Amino acid sequence: MSEQATEVLAIVGLEIHVELATETKMFCRCRNRFGDPPNTNVCPVCIGMPGVLPVMNSKAVEYSLKVGQALNCELPSYSKWDRKSYYYPDLPKNYQISQYDLPLCKDGYLDVPLPDGSSKRIRVLRAHLEEDAGKNIHDNPAHTGVDLNRAGVPLLEIVSQPDMNTPQEALSFAREMQRLVRWLGVSEANMQMGHMRFEPNINLHITRGGTVYKTPIVEVKNLNSFKALEGAVTHELKRQYAQWLEDPEGFSLDRKGKQNRGWDDQRNITVFQREKEEAHDYRYFPEPDLPAVVVDDAWRESIRASIGELPLARRERFIKQHQLGSKEAEAMIQDADTGNLLDDATAMGAPPRRVVNLMLGRMSAAANEKGCALGQLGVSAAQLSQLAIMLEEGKLNATAGDKIIDHMIANGGSPLEIAGKLNLLAESNTAAVEQWVDQAIAANPDPAQQVRSGDKKAKQAFGFLVGQVMRISGGKAPPSAVKELLESKLSAK
Amino acid sequence: MNNLLKLSALELKNAISRGDTTATEALEAYLHEISVQDGALRAYNEVLVDEARDQARRIDDMRKIGESPGLLAGIPIAIKNNLCTTWGRTTCSSKMLANFRAPYTATAVARIRQAGAVVLGKTNMDEFAMGSSTENSAHGASVNPWDLSRVPGGSSGGSASAVAGSLCSAALGSDTGGSIRQPAALCGIVGLKPTYGRVSRYGLVAYGSSLDQIGPMTRDVADCAAVMNVIAGHDPADATSLDRPVPDYLANLDEPIKGLRIGLPREFLSDALDPEIHRAIENAVEVYRSLGAEVKEVSLPHSRIDSGAGGELSSFAVACYYIVATAEASSNLARYDGVHYGHRTERDAADIIDLYSRSRAEGFGDEVKRRIMLGTYVLSSGYYDAYYLKALKVRRLIKNDFDEAFETCDILLCPTTPSPAFKMNEKTADPLEMYLADIYTISVNLAGVPAISIPVGLSSRNLPIGMQLIGGVFREDVVLRAARMFEKASGICRLTPPPLGRDAE
Amino acid sequence: MSNKITPEVVRHIGKLARIELDDQQVEMLGRQLGDILRYVDKLQALNTDGVAPMAHAVEIHNVLADDAPGQSLTADEALANAPARDNDFFMVPKVLGDS
Numbered sequence A: 001m002s003e004q005a006t007e008v009l010a011i012v013g014l015e016i017h018v019e020l021a022t023e024t025k026m027f028c029r030c031r032n033r034f035g036d037p038p039n040t041n042v043c044p045v046c047i048g049m050p051g052v053l054p055v056m057n058s059k060a061v062e063y064s065l066k067v068g069q070a071l072n073c074e075l076p077s078y079s080k081w082d083r084k085s086y087y088y089p090d091l092p093k094n095y096q097i098s099q100y101d102l103p104l105c106k107d108g109y110l111d112v113p114l115p116d117g118s119s120k121r122i123r124v125l126r127a128h129l130e131e132d133a134g135k136n137i138h139d140n141p142a143h144t145g146v147d148l149n150r151a152g153v154p155l156l157e158i159v160s161q162p163d164m165n166t167p168q169e170a171l172s173f174a175r176e177m178q179r180l181v182r183w184l185g186v187s188e189a190n191m192q193m194g195h196m197r198f199e200p201n202i203n204l205h206i207t208r209g210g211t212v213y214k215t216p217i218v219e220v221k222n223l224n225s226f227k228a229l230e231g232a233v234t235h236e237l238k239r240q241y242a243q244w245l246e247d248p249e250g251f252s253l254d255r256k257g258k259q260n261r262g263w264d265d266q267r268n269i270t271v272f273q274r275e276k277e278e279a280h281d282y283r284y285f286p287e288p289d290l291p292a293v294v295v296d297d298a299w300r301e302s303i304r305a306s307i308g309e310l311p312l313a314r315r316e317r318f319i320k321q322h323q324l325g326s327k328e329a330e331a332m333i334q335d336a337d338t339g340n341l342l343d344d345a346t347a348m349g350a351p352p353r354r355v356v357n358l359m360l361g362r363m364s365a366a367a368n369e370k371g372c373a374l375g376q377l378g379v380s381a382a383q384l385s386q387l388a389i390m391l392e393e394g395k396l397n398a399t400a401g402d403k404i405i406d407h408m409i410a411n412g413g414s415p416l417e418i419a420g421k422l423n424l425l426a427e428s429n430t431a432a433v434e435q436w437v438d439q440a441i442a443a444n445p446d447p448a449q450q451v452r453s454g455d456k457k458a459k460q461a462f463g464f465l466v467g468q469v470m471r472i473s474g475g476k477a478p479p480s481a482v483k484e485l486l487e488s489k490l491s492a493k
Numbered sequence B: 001m002n003n004l005l006k007l008s009a010l011e012l013k014n015a016i017s018r019g020d021t022t023a024t025e026a027l028e029a030y031l032h033e034i035s036v037q038d039g040a041l042r043a044y045n046e047v048l049v050d051e052a053r054d055q056a057r058r059i060d061d062m063r064k065i066g067e068s069p070g071l072l073a074g075i076p077i078a079i080k081n082n083l084c085t086t087w088g089r090t091t092c093s094s095k096m097l098a099n100f101r102a103p104y105t106a107t108a109v110a111r112i113r114q115a116g117a118v119v120l121g122k123t124n125m126d127e128f129a130m131g132s133s134t135e136n137s138a139h140g141a142s143v144n145p146w147d148l149s150r151v152p153g154g155s156s157g158g159s160a161s162a163v164a165g166s167l168c169s170a171a172l173g174s175d176t177g178g179s180i181r182q183p184a185a186l187c188g189i190v191g192l193k194p195t196y197g198r199v200s201r202y203g204l205v206a207y208g209s210s211l212d213q214i215g216p217m218t219r220d221v222a223d224c225a226a227v228m229n230v231i232a233g234h235d236p237a238d239a240t241s242l243d244r245p246v247p248d249y250l251a252n253l254d255e256p257i258k259g260l261r262i263g264l265p266r267e268f269l270s271d272a273l274d275p276e277i278h279r280a281i282e283n284a285v286e287v288y289r290s291l292g293a294e295v296k297e298v299s300l301p302h303s304r305i306d307s308g309a310g311g312e313l314s315s316f317a318v319a320c321y322y323i324v325a326t327a328e329a330s331s332n333l334a335r336y337d338g339v340h341y342g343h344r345t346e347r348d349a350a351d352i353i354d355l356y357s358r359s360r361a362e363g364f365g366d367e368v369k370r371r372i373m374l375g376t377y378v379l380s381s382g383y384y385d386a387y388y389l390k391a392l393k394v395r396r397l398i399k400n401d402f403d404e405a406f407e408t409c410d411i412l413l414c415p416t417t418p419s420p421a422f423k424m425n426e427k428t429a430d431p432l433e434m435y436l437a438d439i440y441t442i443s444v445n446l447a448g449v450p451a452i453s454i455p456v457g458l459s460s461r462n463l464p465i466g467m468q469l470i471g472g473v474f475r476e477d478v479v480l481r482a483a484r485m486f487e488k489a490s491g492i493c494r495l496t497p498p499p500l501g502r503d504a505e
Numbered sequence C: 001m002s003n004k005i006t007p008e009v010v011r012h013i014g015k016l017a018r019i020e021l022d023d024q025q026v027e028m029l030g031r032q033l034g035d036i037l038r039y040v041d042k043l044q045a046l047n048t049d050g051v052a053p054m055a056h057a058v059e060i061h062n063v064l065a066d067d068a069p070g071q072s073l074t075a076d077e078a079l080a081n082a083p084a085r086d087n088d089f090f091m092v093p094k095v096l097g098d099s
Ligand SMILES: [Zn+2]
Pocket: A025, A028, A029, A030, A041, A042, A043, A044, A045, A046, A047, A152
């Protein structure tokens, strides 16, 4: 066969399961809490005992609607519950209460920032609420243990359209979703605790010689890390292409339909999953124990009002309002608390530039060291704004500012008090500053001469002298005054 | 027979509150009667002697210190074995739940206990409430006190047999397609299925969740109203229970309804009906006419009963019911798999599927399996639209018929059953034949409206005949008052079966 | 539709419903279910075009509970009815993964 131009387009859709951070489970009032001893957050309802009935958690519905609103979804006025039947020991009723044809949210989209700075709009088909299953524990080689603490935890399933074309796009979508649900405060979205799970649908559209070949759609089940998501999509694309090359006619969507595969974390590959013949007959039907959810305009409006500003809108605003660079703005929207700190501090009169520098400088480093978010350092907007104002007014130099931040994180207290206690306030007495400058010039004649001559090393020498003055002053010399004095003393021929 | 056993529940309550007797004395009289007679009637799966004695003593103690012990103080009540209690076992008369002890009590049961009732024990039923004769019970069949060779009806047959046989003062049953009214009719007692959502289903083991209701089974209408006063009302633990005020059903019970508008569904009074029952119903209509009621024919076209060429009866409502109820049942009963509770196979299970399939094959009886299979079939891929969805649409049509009828009527009057109590084993071979025992009661559940069955007389074989009065949504008050009107005017009230041991031909 | 359900279909439904059936039961259920289905087929005669399906007897909506923790069971209470337990877990034959 002659060499023909082959075009390969990856088609990826994503189902994302998000556990909602409610106090209690979806249909009973057991605690929704990770890590407790087995079968202690359970009751007759979530064990599926005979005769008990589900009652839906208002918070879970509200959280789901918030996500739907943030995803620009339609929030239909009528949605209902259905039972999805399958047998598994971690599903005590042997049906899952879910939503089949009338979900809480449908037809939305999410604009996803890509690493190159651009963004891509990924359409969202629907988001529906359901109950999570319990956990099968496989520690014992002879049998399986079942823990129902997770059974009945509210789970929001968000289903995208197949709008992603690379593993990177799938990853970016997943990360953006994580940020969004955290931003809205509806989920901790902690991957280690299984708060987010992914199921990508993947296939290839291959064009060769004017013919479009579609490979079978593969759904990779139950991925619980970003790494697994990226790995699974990457591997699937390679695997499907290789398999298609072997048999372009046979390996097709029409012939093979949809398949499920699992992810092997050790070998970094997707693996074939044996399925029971009747696995797909879920026999959905309306849940008779639960009335419908009716969302009226007033409810929609209150949801809309409760959402507040979303990440990308905030980023645009920061760029315009505070003249942030796009990297800086991006850093400010990692989570809602970070940007709130900037907003609150500037609202108290602090200059935005100073606040941003503090946040992305010493605070950011401290957060990294601690492995927490900026907002969790314990620095309040009031502290931050006072510090920024002191810096702006020249009452502190940058080094002193950093010291105060460290001190505030460790011990709390107001910047002014700390500066006093640590003797960090800038010297306002000009005579004292002049004396430190003179000392520095006298002790360093060569650099002083370089500055005077204005040769190519003058700039570096000037910086050196400023540093010397700061050293001699113990950090108390105000940098602006030092620079001014050095310039005037060394400019005269 | 101890004279205490002859009193109605309200009479007994009054006797206790007057100090003529005590809760303990009444309880002991019933316990004695049970020990003597239940060997023949087999109404109970389990008599909860200790807890009953504790409760009776508590009631007597409360009375001694002058506290009011409640609306049902000291009344010995039997409850169907699909109502969960933290004491005793809740078996649903199934091998599957032979040893199940619920860590919760059904709201309706908690309410009658709160009102001072003494729970005597758990009564026999068709397994998981699936049946019309109480022959489908892992504990063996119950018997009709009117004729020990005949069935008491079902599925609340144990409760009906116990009330009719004076083995309890009143009982609770559950009704999915007629399971309170049909046995009430066959045993000559009063049975009410309330409006769907009027009584909490919490703790009632589900059969057809969108049809199930708990209701009273009593000797007369006043007792029925008294029990309703206690069990009706909103329960936050049941999302389908309705948050609407509960009237005092006893308040105006004896006041006749002036100009009561009675509708006779012409579809229910066809030639196919047993002539004795037809006559009894006509007599009842005459009683109402004589009381000034306005009687007219109405139509429930989608509840129509057709006679086939071979005389076999059929009805859209029965067809609709057997799809809806079994679909829901197939899902409701999926939880019985031998993992978290209930019967587990002792055979070696190679894997989890074996464990499930064998545990369920061993734990369920034939009728339960049949309905699970049918329900699974109608929901399965490829059949859903033709059967299940179609049935839901027909259900709407059936309900619309009722809505229309209640625009011009206060109640609808019709037979409860197509025939009096039938013989044991008469219908067990043919499931369809058995399903037709509920031909007049089923559409009421589909529509969600309340209906009562009261005795209207005896057949030539001395078997009770029941009449069904159907009301609009939430009109239990109208149904009860209309029933009381008949009871008073006809004098047909508290029919007493012949002494046990008699066997009609 | 046909009067009798084929053994293959009965077995398939038995698998879906997780009920082990022997050949005799398959034969009997095929016949009985066939009869019942023939009976319920009479619904096909009704015109239901444009009729909204009715899944609930009384149609209400938005019955919601507050997100406030209530009483749970202890592990022993939860497992009191369990046919088999392994410490505080329900015990089943070996299965793979989660559902
Ligand atoms: Zn629970």
